Amino acid sequence: MSAHKTYTAGFKVDRPIVLIGLMGSGKSSLGRRLAVRLGLPFFDADHEIEAAAGRTISEIFEKFGEAHFRDGERRVIARLIDGEPKVIATGGGAFMNEETRALILDKAIAVWLDADIDTLVERVGRRDHRPLLKNRDPRTVLSELAAVRNPIYAEAPVRVPSRAQPHEASVDAIMEALANAQR
Numbered sequence: 001m002s003a004h005k006t007y008t009a010g011f012k013v014d015r016p017i018v019l020i021g022l023m024g025s026g027k028s029s030l031g032r033r034l035a036v037r038l039g040l041p042f043f044d045a046d047h048e049i050e051a052a053a054g055r056t057i058s059e060i061f062e063k064f065g066e067a068h069f070r071d072g073e074r075r076v077i078a079r080l081i082d083g084e085p086k087v088i089a090t091g092g093g094a095f096m097n098e099e100t101r102a103l104i105l106d107k108a109i110a111v112w113l114d115a116d117i118d119t120l121v122e123r124v125g126r127r128d129h130r131p132l133l134k135n136r137d138p139r140t141v142l143s144e145l146a147a148v149r150n151p152i153y154a155e156a157p158v159r160v161p162s163r164a165q166p167h168e169a170s171v172d173a174i175m176e177a178l179a180n181a182q183r
């Protein structure tokens with residue numbers, strides 16, 4: 001049996017918490033803060049892929065193509081989901097892979113960070129490290145991805161609106177949603 005922690009907020013964590021959602025929804029920045037709050041280790045799947053490849057995500061896309069990146073992403077997430085309680089931020093496309101999605105739904109607690117397009121566009125504009133947004137209008141790309149992906153993200157048992165507000169308020173919302181999901 002793996003370790004588990006019970007929190008004063010009223011829920012127990014006996015498996016990984018996996019954040020899913022579109023680019024800019026806050027998986028990486030909120031995931032790190034959620035892990036601190038819960039006293040759990042944090043892993044960013046994108047970072048793990050970069051460390052394993054010795055290249056940035058943009059370089060992997062450029063040199064080897066998206067399919068190669070997706071294969072690495074699938075393998076990294078399978079390695080990270082080992083039964084231990086932790087917080088994992090996925091990249092926005094990870095949950096679209098059927099095998100990855102089945103694994104997350106079976107062995108982890110999936111939390112969908114759901115932000116509106118205006119919020120996403122504002123947030124992704126702060127950095128330029130996302131290859132899918134490089135040569136196209138971010139609003140158009142994010143709207144297209146939302147139409148395809150949101151119905152799939154909706155399979156997550158926990159959904160949290162990711163609003164334009166301070167990070168810690170969003171972490172509060174995630175904690176509350178996790179507690180509600182176990183009531």
Ligand SMILES: Nc1ncnc2c1ncn2[C@@H]1O[C@H](COP(=O)(O)OP(=O)(O)O)[C@@H](O)[C@H]1O
Binds near residue numbers: 124166
């Ligand atoms: N309440 C909030 N929730 C999430 N991100 C926020 C919030 N407020 C500001 N941000 C900023 O928006 C960006 C979200 O990007 P990131 O965390 O990398 O998302 P993702 O990993 O889902 O693509 C970061 O720069 C983050 O600091």
Ligand SMILES: O=C(O)C1=C[C@@H](OP(=O)(O)O)[C@@H](O)[C@H](O)C1
Binds near residue numbers: 022
């Ligand atoms: O949505 C996607 O397909 C992607 C999202 C990115 O991660 P974030 O969602 O953390 O930005 C990263 O994995 C890659 O650029 C592809």
Ligand SMILES: [Mg+2]
Binds near residue numbers: 028029046089090091
């Ligand atoms: Mg991220």
